[in-house]
Each structure stands twice: as structure tokens, then as C-alpha cells.
Amino acid sequence: MSIEVVNITKTYKNFTALKDVSLHIPEGELVALLGPSGSGKTTLLRLIAGLEQPDQGSILFNGEDNTNRDVRERQVGFVFQHYALFRHMNIFDNIAFGLTVRSRKTRPGKAEIREKVHSLLKLVQLDGLAHRYPSQLSGGQRQRVALARALAVEPKFLLLDEPFGALDTKVRQELRRWLRQLHEKLGLTILFVTHDQEEAMELADQVVVMNEGRVEQVGSPEVIYNHPANPFVYSFLGRVNLFRGRIRDGKVQLGEAEFETEWTHKAGEWPAIGYMRPHDVELSLTPVEGQSVMAEVRHVSLLGPIVRLDLKRLDTQEMFEAELTRQRYAELDVEEKSIVYVTLRNLSFYVESQTPAAPKPTFVPIHIGS
Structure with a gap:
């Protein structure tokens, strides 16, 4: 029925x-x-x-x-x-x-x-x-x-x-x-x-x-x-990282990282908050040009099949989480106070728009290339 x-x-x-x-x-x-x-x-x-x-x-x-x-x-x-x-x-x-x-x-x-x-x-x-x-x-x-x-x-x-x-x-x-x-x-x-x-x-x-x-x-x-x-x-719905930045001229800037967006209102500048799942955070020991930021490992939690890292961005001082498999954690071989490079992928942005064309808060998806 x-x-x-x-x-x-x-x-x-x-x-x-x-x-x-x-x-x-x-x-x-x-x-x-x-x-x-x-x-x-x-x-x-x-x-x-x-x-x-x-x-x-x-x-x-x-x-x-x-x-x-x-x-x-x-x-x-x-x-x-x-x-x-x-x-x-x-x-x-x-x-x-x-x-x-x-x-x-x-x-x-x-x-x-x-x-x-x-x-x-x-x-x-x-x-x-x-x-x-x-x-x-x-x-x-x-x-x-x-x-x-x-x-x-x-x-x-x-x-x-x-x-x-x-x-x-x-x-x-x-x-x-x-x-x-x-x-x-x-x-x-x-x-x-x-x-x-x-x-x-x-x-x-x-x-x-x-x-x-x-x-x-x-x-x-x-x-x-x-x-x-x-x-x-x-x-x-689950754990999430928040990154604060601004959208201007169709681009969003998060500290030292900058990305193209689908934001259609090119003129003006708006504060934006990026949402990202911990399992989407990619870590490496070398930078990825234009798409990675430096972070310090502040704490390591071993949680059965996954490892959760508490990280601190060096450019904005924001705290966030990354979740890795045990295998990936072993490959990186990092510990507390290690410096890593974080690639931000699968971000969605929330923009408080005050323009007549978009009077309500709008969710702006970020599509990042390879």
C-alpha cells in the first residue's frame, strides 16, 4: 500500500x-x-x-x-x-x-x-x-x-x-x-x-x-x-571536513589552492564553505601542482581496517580529517608531526548568495580534473 x-x-x-x-x-x-x-x-x-x-x-x-x-x-x-x-x-x-x-x-x-x-x-x-x-x-x-x-x-x-x-x-x-x-x-x-x-x-x-x-x-x-x-x-550523513574560502570570477580559493567552479555568477565575491568526506582526502609526500596544500599530522587513530589522521593545514591553520586504508598508511609511513601534501577532491561548496538572480543559498559543485 x-x-x-x-x-x-x-x-x-x-x-x-x-x-x-x-x-x-x-x-x-x-x-x-x-x-x-x-x-x-x-x-x-x-x-x-x-x-x-x-x-x-x-x-x-x-x-x-x-x-x-x-x-x-x-x-x-x-x-x-x-x-x-x-x-x-x-x-x-x-x-x-x-x-x-x-x-x-x-x-x-x-x-x-x-x-x-x-x-x-x-x-x-x-x-x-x-x-x-x-x-x-x-x-x-x-x-x-x-x-x-x-x-x-x-x-x-x-x-x-x-x-x-x-x-x-x-x-x-x-x-x-x-x-x-x-x-x-x-x-x-x-x-x-x-x-x-x-x-x-x-x-x-x-x-x-x-x-x-x-x-x-x-x-x-x-x-x-x-x-x-x-x-x-x-x-x-557521516563525517565531513569543512574548508572556508571565497568564490570570485568563477574560481574558488582555499588558502593556497584554487579551483574552477560551475558558479555562473562571475561578478562579485562570495564567502564559500567547502564540504569534503575524510575518505576523499588524498595524501602524498610530494606536492601536486595547483591542487595540494601542506598539512601537519597531529594525531593518528588506528580503527580496525582504517586509519584516521587529524591534520592541520599550514596555510589556513584549519583542522580536518583523512581516512586511509591500512595499506596506504603503511606506504606513506607517516607519524605525528610529519608534513604531508593534501589533494582536495570531490568538494561541494555552499555559497550564501544575496543577488536577485540567486536569492537562496546555493550548493555549488566543484569538479576537479586529474
Whole structure:
């Protein structure tokens, strides 16, 4: 089932949680709502579920208006971060709960409920644990029980609010793989909230980046990472280096380095901030003419398969990071206080333009030759 959010606004007293948000979620996709705390992710999820009502706008399922429908009429499966399992019920009864509380007219028979629960236990890889209680399970197992309970009522789509947030790193990674496989089996539309960039990038078909009650960008993990729409998206998705400079006559100057740009407003001069991923920083022991700057190695961090260097530019005194493979680090054979030459590649620039032709802040990509 597809979900469409149209011009949704939601305010709590003096705080506006969502500001004219529109979003389309295609049928059968696994979509992440990603953003910092307070960005409006959970509010949007609760509005879609029917747990909250919008001040303005509408919510459509397969093109049908569901804005004013009761949560029970929406046929939504909702999974909370902290499981919300009934402690006094065993696992079987927790999963069966949504079926047993139905009206007599729509309630399945006991044999059908039993068959369905055991089928779901097998699906979530917990068969054999039906008679245990939540306190006897691990956090990862309890979260799978919560998912099975949500699936028992045959929802039209599944909403997950920080589903793995309360779990440790290893369990989160295992459950991500498991949820991806589950989605491939069921083909359900799944919308999940997370503030974990890695989780969103690993799991989702589409990522919706939110900030301060607005949608900043929607796209595949590859698109939003490699082609961020604005500085917030660039900064939020992983580590980033910032370089301050100025654009003038179609060129940007960063200390001693100068590059041609696609900035079309040739006249005048604007301050610009360059954004660059640490893994795109190239280091060498000799300069590359016109494209490299000198830097001093200030600290070395050995992080499993990668090595992270804290560097200080000698021309501008700016601090930044480089990430290298172990092999490349060994080839360079550098240590703290070593001097290296840094080649700046894959830069994107943010320019605060005040001209009538470009009244809004503009992202200017830098294309550097070989």
C-alpha cells in the first residue's frame, strides 16, 4: 500500500513539530525517516498511524483519504522502541493479543490463531519459545516478538519507531539484516524512524532526511550520500571536513589552492564553505601542482581496517580529517608531526548568495580534473 502525506502541519502549543510536509512512499518499499532529535520523525509516524491528528493537510493510503479515520480503521502495524510487550503474558499470548481482542464477528477461531502465531514465531526465528515470558528473552528476541505481534493482525503497512535504538551494536546489526530479509519475504510497505545514519543507509530503499519539522531531501541512500541537496544533509550523513574560502570570477580559493567552479555568477565575491568526506582526502609526500596544500599530522587513530589522521593545514591553520586504508598508511609511513601534501577532491561548496538572480543559498559543485 502506498502512503501519501500532503501539506501536513502539526503544532503543540508554541512548538511547530511539522511544517507543511509532503511525502510519497511507494507501495512495497522500505523507507527510513532519518534526522536528529526534534526533527519531526516520530510525529510524522504517529500521524500516519492515526495516533495523532494533523492541524492541516491530509494523509492518503492508496489514494484514499484516511486523515480522520480512527487508528483501528487504518490497519497499521506499529512497533515501538521499547517493545511494549505485556509482561504478564507469555510470547504466544503477546503475539495473539491483537487477534483475540477482535469482535466476535471478525475474531479467528482458536485453531486458526494457534496456527498463525506458530507460523509467525517461525518467521521471526523464535519457534520453540512460545511459552516463555518477555523477561526470559534477550532484547533482540523481544523486538522480534513485537514485530510478530504487529504482523499478526495482517497490517496494510508497518511503522517502526526507532526499532533497534535500545539494543547494543552487535544485536542492532543482526536485526537490520533480519528485517531486510523479512521485508523481501513479505513485500510490505515499511516506514521506520531512526537517527542512526548507518542504519538508514544499510536498510532503506529510500531515505527521507528531516530537520526542524521539514523534509530536506528524499532519495536512495546512494543519491543522498553522493548528491546531498544542502549543507545540512551533507553534514548529517557521516563525517565531513569543512574548508572556508571565497568564490570570485568563477574560481574558488582555499588558502593556497584554487579551483574552477560551475558558479555562473562571475561578478562579485562570495564567502564559500567547502564540504569534503575524510575518505576523499588524498595524501602524498610530494606536492601536486595547483591542487595540494601542506598539512601537519597531529594525531593518528588506528580503527580496525582504517586509519584516521587529524591534520592541520599550514596555510589556513584549519583542522580536518583523512581516512586511509591500512595499506596506504603503511606506504606513506607517516607519524605525528610529519608534513604531508593534501589533494582536495570531490568538494561541494555552499555559497550564501544575496543577488536577485540567486536569492537562496546555493550548493555549488566543484569538479576537479586529474
